[in-house]
Amino acid sequence: MRAAALPLLFTTLFASAAAMAGPLSVCTEASPEGFDVVQYNSLTTTNASADVLMNRLVEFDAAQGKVVPSLAESWEVSADGLVYDFKLRPGVKFHTTKYFKPTRALDADDVLFSFERMLFPAHAWHKLAPGGYPHAQSLQLPGLIKSVEAPDPQSVRFTLDHADATFLATLSMGFASIYSAEYADQLLKAGTPEKLNSQPIGTGPFVFQRFQKDAVVRYRANPDYFAGKPAVDPLIFAITPDANVRLQKLKRNECQIALSPKPLDIAEAGKDSNLKVESTPAFMTAFVAINSQHPPLDKPEVRQAINLAFDRPNYLKAVFEDTGTAATGPYPPNTWSYAKDLPGYPTDLKKAQALLAKAGLPEGFSTTIWTRPSGSLLNPNPNLGAQMLQADLAKVGIKAEIRVIEWGELIRRAKAGEHDLLFMGWAGDNGDPDNFLTPQFACSAVKSGTNFARYCDNRLDQLISAGRTTNDQSVRSRLYQQAQALIQQQALWLPLAHPTAAVLTRQGVEGYQVNPFGRQDFATVTTPR
Known part of the structure; x- marks a missing residue:
């Protein structure tokens, strides 16, 4: 079977929203454990890394209830369910930062690196994750995936040991994010592989700038994002453990979005004409x-x-x-x-x-x-x-x-x-x-x-x-x-x-949708200047 290519209609939407571009501050409840998302299993870490910095071969569209293309623009599955062939989207760029300047676009080598380091003990990076690979291990991927190959630079083939009804959906999870093999090689040669966890590189809508534990994570909009540069710039995660403080920051417009509100805060926000409550049944x-x-x-x-x-x-x-x-x-x-x-x-x-x-x-x-x-x-x-x-x-x-x-x-x-x-x-x-x-x-x-x-x-x-x-x-x-x-x-x-997944926003914040899985997408958000 084949999935149709995802039409890139986003660019026009982003361009029209650019006039409303401005900073977006999000009050979050805890610090991420790090930014090498494959090492962790907490939603807080996924939100701060995979959701804003990275992309996967496919994504799960909660509104449609199905897997949709992302870095892979199409795919085919063999009749016996053992072989998955993905065609990569051409021209996708990795982030350019002070610590890394890519010399090529994303290709099959990046996908191979991203999975092989989790799957194969002989891989040079396999033992360099102090916390191991909890999602890959718990989902038994080393026993499921026999091989990951690159028939050509824009194609990736997964061959499975046995059919698995969950495999495609699994590839939409945060830990299945695609990393830059070129950046990994740079770090390994420099003897600093730990920087993959503190100085991340991805293809996602935002580019990492800095992290101060228990205080702030700062990102800037990615001008080369394949779906168009996000309207909000910069994006700031204001780490605010106390829910009451998150609400007060929202009221003072120090944050425009507040995550994980308490039930009483939801009721209070509903009475404030300057605030909105976005909610959905949580999975x-x-x-x-x-x-x-x-x-x-x-x-x-x-x-x-x-x-x-x-x-x-x-x-x-x-x-x-x-x-x-x-x-x-x-x-x-x-x-x-x-x-x-x-x-x-x-x-x-x-x-x-x-x-x-x-x-x-x-x-x-x-x-x-x-x-x-x-x-x-x-x-x-x-x-x-x-x-x-x-x-x-x-x-x-x-x-x-x-x-x-x-x-x-x-x-x-x-x-x-x-x-x-x-x-x-x-x-x-x-x-x-x-x-x-x-x-x-x-x-x-x-x-x-x-x-x-x-x-x-x-x-x-x-x-x-x-x-x-x-x-x-x-x-x-x-x-x-x-x-x-x-x-x-x-x-x-x-x-x-x-629970009911609820998020509080300021009036004037548009394009934000609450995800039933707790994932975060700020790429389509606009804020008034």
């Missing part, structure tokens, strides 16, 4: 991961007791202020394989105590609750949420100490499996239900660190793998519903909520 789930490798959390009865002790309606009312819907499993209700008839865990303290007694813990036990210091879309009020869970667990004899850990350290240590109970959230990147299962529950994801429940089970692994090997949606749905039932029976998560 996300907030949860508490239960580390199944830490006794006594390794016992399903204990994990079930935690779920039964939790007062979810009270939590939703207090923390999400009724802006989120209750979660009973990993999938949001707008997922096509959502198991709507699975029973949840209603609050039942007596049953929870009975399960603890069955597990040999009639007097309860001690544990820890890990959470972040600042609020986000998936955790609007971290301190309150942790305190409510702590109080609920105390009712059945579980003594939980709350540990507030800075976001970057929290992610790093959680990926290493140091946590007991961990407030976390997951955003699907590409509309495919597997994007919740493989990264969060596959055995390979325990090794890569994204499986925060640290649970590896052959039955569950086989269900997840089988669902990826067929394009028959009815078969995939049946397998994924069985997987959801097993996840719930084992109580690997304490599911919390499915």
Whole structure:
């Protein structure tokens, strides 16, 4: 099958918007962990790197619900689903900066470098990522992709070991961004490969300028962007952990867009004639991961007791202020394989105590609750949420100490499996239900660190793998519903909520659309001068 080339009608739109060009300041909630996006799995890092600096072979258009061309203008897939041939868009330029001046346009060598360093241990760059490649590893790409070849400079061929229904959508994810092989060679020869993480180069709509941790990331508009230079210039990420401060900055026009507002802030902004609220149902789930490798959390009865002790309606009312819907499993209700008839865990303290007694813990036990210091879309009020869970667990004899850990350290240590109970959230990147299962529950994801429940089970692994090997949606749905039932029976998560993705903007900001996956696109935004 073939995807039609994407017509470049954007240039006229960008040119007409140029008259409205001006700076755009976005109040974000946390610092990125770095800019070499393949090393990380947090949405904050994807937003600051992949979304503004880079492009992928394809993108997932949330409005259309399908994969569309990007750096690849077209592609073909063999009848057996094993060979993907991509035709690259000609004349795409990498960023020119003080530290790198490209001598050629993007070609197949850049695609080969971008994937081979993640896939093949013998590659010169493979061991140069201190954090490894969590997405590539959890999605089992080294075992899926047999080879990446360049039939000619403008063509790339992926040959798979077996058919995979998720492969094309996977290529739209942030970690599949295309890097400059020429820049990588320059860094390797200079003995400074770590600069790929601090001085990034891409083909995207904005060019990196500087980063001050916990303060600001500055970008300038890319004059050579293949879809036309963005209207806003410069683009500034004003890192503002406190949601209340983000709102006040928006009101003072110090920011024109504020991400991750609290529910009360959304209500307040709706009453302000100078502000707008943009929202959409989010393809996300907030949860508490239960580390199944830490006794006594390794016992399903204990994990079930935690779920039964939790007062979810009270939590939703207090923390999400009724802006989120209750979660009973990993999938949001707008997922096509959502198991709507699975029973949840209603609050039942007596049953929870009975399960603890069955597990040999009639007097309860001690544990820890890990959470972040600042609020986000998936955790609007971290301190309150942790305190409510702590109080609920105390009712059945579980003594939980709350540990507030800075976001970057929290992610790093959680990926290493140091946590007991961990407030976390997951955003699907590409509309495919597997994007919740493989990264969060596959055995390979325990090794890569994204499986925060640290649970590896052959039955569950086989269900997840089988669902990826067929394009028959009815078969995939049946397998994924069985997987959801097993996840719930084992109580690997304490599911919390499915939020509404909301962003606050100033009046006069046009062209911004909230993405249900939490991705950010500022290339089409205009602001009044």
